[in-house]
Amino acid sequence: MQRRRFLGLAAAASALGLTGALSGCGTLDAESGDVTLKLIAADYDLGGGDSTKKYWAGVVSAFEAKNPGVKVQVQIESWNDVDRKVAELVKAGQAPDIAQIGAYADYAAAGQLYAADELLSIRVQANFLAPLVAAGEHKRTQYGLPFVASTRLLFFNEDLFDKAGVSAPPTTWDELAAAARKLEKKGVKYPFALPLGPEEAQAETMMWLLSGGDGYTDATDHYKIDSEANVRTFEWLRTNLVAEGLTGPVAPGKLNRKEAFAAFARGEVGMLNGHPSLMQEAEKQGVKVGKIALPGASGKARATMGVADWIMGFKQNGHRKEIGAFLDFAFSDENVLKFAGDNDLLPATITASARMESDPEHAGLREFLQALPDAQLPPVGKTSWAQVSGVIKKDIGQAVAPDAKPAEVLGRIARAASTAESAE
Template sequence: MVSATGMTAVLGGCGTTGSSDVTLRLVAADYGDSAANSSQKYWDKLAKAYEAGHPGVKVDVSVYSWNDVDRKVKDMVAAGKAPDLAQIGSYADYAAAGKLYEAGDLLSIPVQADFPSQLAEAGQWNHAQYGIPFAASTRVLFYNKTLFSEAGITTPPTTWSELAADAKALKADGVKYPYALPLGPEEAQAETMQWLLSGGSGYTDDTGSYTIDSTENIDTLTWLKDELVGKGLTGPTAPGRLNRATAFAAFADGQVGMLNGHPTLIKQAEKKGVKFGAVPMPARAGQSTATASMGVADWMAAFRQNGHAEQVGDFLDYVYSEQNVLAFSREYGLLPVTTSASQTMTDSTRAEDKQLRPFLEQLPTSELYPAGKTSWAAISADIKKQIGTAVSPTGNPTGVLTRLQAEAATADSRTAAATG
């Protein structure tokens, strides 16, 4: 999700939803890996096509990098200038503040029913859906087959100990990043969650309560600190300064032996001719890889401030048509968020669709971020800022996780008090 930070386009056109001269403002995240395939191009084409058939409605789109988009929207809302729509990483805090429309107030029944129950439920706050899933992915371990062969590694790892041994062999063979561990501010919460799940825990328990400082999580980060980072197996850039986009680019350049990746890495690596394999994330000894699958969903949220419910709903019905969902998913190598588009992709004979099937198969059983918790946006931001220090040579995994747990508990207490 590399972006042309701050790239903004004003798209001309019009529309037919009953009111004239309505401008819908949409803030969106960038899923491209270069200026050539910025999400701005996707939204430009989609908005112009919508406007052509809807005289009176104009769609004004601003695209920002994932480093900036959540903060940009937060600042706009705080300034009393909320967009009509925001395609961002979390929604629950805005829902709790009464700033969002419910999905049912906007979407037609067929469109709302087309979201898989797992994603629709993940979009709920206080038993009502406010978060509309926009893009989804799961994570697997990518490995460079050429580097593995040159280092004498014959099979991909299935356990942490095997991963560490393979990383050691890759380092001995001169690989720059034996295992790339991106815990920088772009997407540290994702890499962290994947490791916590593979260690037998996660951010929350079955009841939705935070378990950030669980014994298993402390053990996981301690293992990363001692067995990977401490032994120089994560490359020249400190994990806390390595962003996911940079790690993906290094993999595509043939400099990375292994890393966790989502489907967009497929196209990126293929463009550079990298021969790669993809397998489930290795787990701690005795932990099944089947329970270590992480899913990610990004969200569309509709703000009430400007009162354009009719126009917003009509535009969203267009955005979530099967044709448009498939076009976006295929352009950026992500998983469709509607049942109809997922089925079409599953049945497809297109090579690019076949490559996504392993990710599609994982999604129904994967664990998602606790996006329905109003505290998640703040906790996710704190994880991005702090987690890299936990695995540094002088880091303290117990201290960092205990601090994050305390912050999460405090945030949850405030929410409980505010909602009665």
């Protein structure tokens, strides 16, 4: 996967000439006729409220005021349903004009999406953070437009660290294991929570593969799941954490992320790999949350995992200009910052990230923002990824079982991945 390093978000924005330059985007010329766009978007309100609906209503109202010939109808769906409903509409020949969902690659491969450069102004397209651009590409063309992002850090419970006599957060695997042993001796239920259960095991796995110096794919974007470095990573996990009883009472292969996060928020977990929303929830419940870059085998991990949700424009109704104008408008700094800030997520653009990083109101997100320019994302541009991800979710927990041979488990997953890849 392509990776480009930014020496600082503000400096990058200045170098690209983007600072303050996006507010005028998103206006059509007077010749545009009357068009109604349909937008289907995911609901990010974890509390069951209507904040997502209100956000899009505000964006649409402001856009329509600037573009009186265009109306935008918004349909909000839960994350449990939104991908399925969009897929059903596309299959029925009733694709929305715009969808904000979790994946784009299958639609790109089927020729159903506009490419980014068919929709966006140059300034808006150039403003996306580089790792997110790379992750939004299918066969070297960008179709997925990153809507919001997040990164992962090592979370630790500061009070439990103090009680266990852990004086500093770990920066290497050996230090992590040593801290977990001290936590275990003090009776901490989960010294290190390792959720390799089927809910989100592909994400936990990727974080550890990156920490071990490798990842899911090689420089040519082909799967290499059973590489020597990846096998060493899982051998270390099995031997130094799981076999030593440092991962808690639930076997990692049966522990889902939701349960691990809930346990952390209850103060039962010493350490785990976490994201921004967990930080907020744990602090609400009185947990003093410490955060640090993921430890690596011998120092800071070479990269952390990034995650993005996507927005895309469908070709079916032929509204390229109108879709492009709306998306240009939606990616203004004001809109991007409001949505990311309201949901404890990270902006997908350089200029909005720079503004958030300098804003004291978002100081708690600063470490996540600083990790984003060098983050690596799962290979979501590969149409095989959904199938491969499913295999990882089902099988990876076996790699750290007491009698397991990680090389054999990773080898089985790698063979399944190669088969899926060959069918792309």
